[in-house]
Amino acid sequence: MLITVVGEATYSLMCDLCSPVDPEKKTFDELVSLVSEHLEPKRSxxxxxxxxxxxxxxxxxxxxxxxxxxxxxxxxxxxxxxxxxxxxxxxxxxxxxxxxxxxxxxxxxxxxxxxxxxxxxxxxxxxxxxxxxxxxxxxxxGGGGGGGEAGEGLHQASARRGGGGGSGGVSRPRWPGRAAPGGGDGGGGGPRAQAAVQCWRCGKPHRPDRCKFVHYNCDQCNQRGHLKVMCKQVNNSDNRWAGRHHFVNEESDEDMFNIAVVAQAE
Incomplete structure (x- = not known):
């Protein structure tokens, strides 16, 4: 029965393994052992x-x-x-x-x-x-302007331990190349002074630390913090803000401690 059902290929293999004796002269156990040891040899x-x-x-x-x-x-x-x-x-x-x-x-x-x-x-x-x-x-x-303000707020915290300035003991960050508007009121100036600051992130007239694109990636250089229109790799003709880096400016004056985000040209 085994020889009958194994098929032509297996029967041919049996003939080779049993040579010079025919498979029909072997017992069932002998044929199974011969074929098993040939196809699956014992491993170490x-x-x-x-x-x-x-x-x-x-x-x-x-x-x-x-x-x-x-x-x-x-x-x-x-x-x-x-x-x-x-x-x-x-x-x-x-x-x-x-x-x-x-x-x-x-x-x-x-x-x-x-x-x-x-x-x-x-x-x-x-x-x-x-x-x-x-x-x-x-x-x-993806939080937009709210997330940007929270993130930038870590780098622009300004506080007074004492009085002065006429604004409740809080002073605003100072920007390079611009005098503090409004004299000694410490309030940061009016709408005209605010509009004079061009955002290097998107190009609109507002402060960069308030820009909602602070967490956006540039489509040109894939760097975070500005749009493609303001990228230095694209806008080579107007490079007022190209090559600028952020750094923390720490200024202390008696009981005042200011930390502001500013930009410096290379």
Whole structure:
């Protein structure tokens, strides 16, 4: 029956393996043993375990794929009753994440299934944190003028510990090349003085620290903080603001401490 159903290719292989005797003169067990040893030769147990020990999780490889590969390699290692123990040890040792491995090492007694469940939980927590961070970053960058004012406000905080200036103890940032308008009122000038400042981010008449395009990326140079129309790579004819950089100007005068965002030509 075996010879009848194996097909022409397998029967031809049997004839070659049994030569000079015909396959019909062999017993069933003898034919199965001959074909099995030829198609799937017995592997070296030491060599298979060596390959198993060398397996490590690759960067970016999901834990389930890594575990599946370990199980496949362990199938030829003949671990018998020690299969889960060897899987646990190699699974933890080959983790690419040092933090995840250290967390599992903190458990004095942990079984194979518990180690896998803990690692999967840590992996899910990391992915959730990455997704949450990406959503928060996208929300902040797309917040428009409100987000720009909050970000720039860190660099333009000006405060007085005492009185003076006639504006409730708060002084405005000073811009290079311009005198403080309004004399000693400390109020920052009127609408004409505000309109005189051209924004180097978008070109409109307002202060750069109030511009809503502070978190936009330039389509020309891909740098954050200005539009393509104001990019120095495009607007070479008018480079009043080209090549300027931000720096923090710290000015202290007795009880006053000012921090302002200013621009300086190269």
């Amino acid at each position: 147990e030491i060599a298979e375990r060596h390959v198993f020990r060398l397996r490590r999780q690759r960067p970016g490889e999901p834990l389930m794929d890594y575990l599946q590969s370990l199980k496949h390699l362990a199938s030829t290692c003949n671990f018998k009753t020690n299969l889960e123990e060897n899987l646990r040890d190699q699974f933890v040792s080959g983790l690419v994440s040092e933090a995840m491995r250290s967390r599992i090492f903190a458990e004095t007694t942990i079984k194979y299934k518990e180690a896998v469940e803990l690692a999967l939980a840590l992996e899910a927590a990391e992915k959730h944190a990455e997704v949450s961070g990406s959503v928060a970053a996208a929300t902040t960058s």
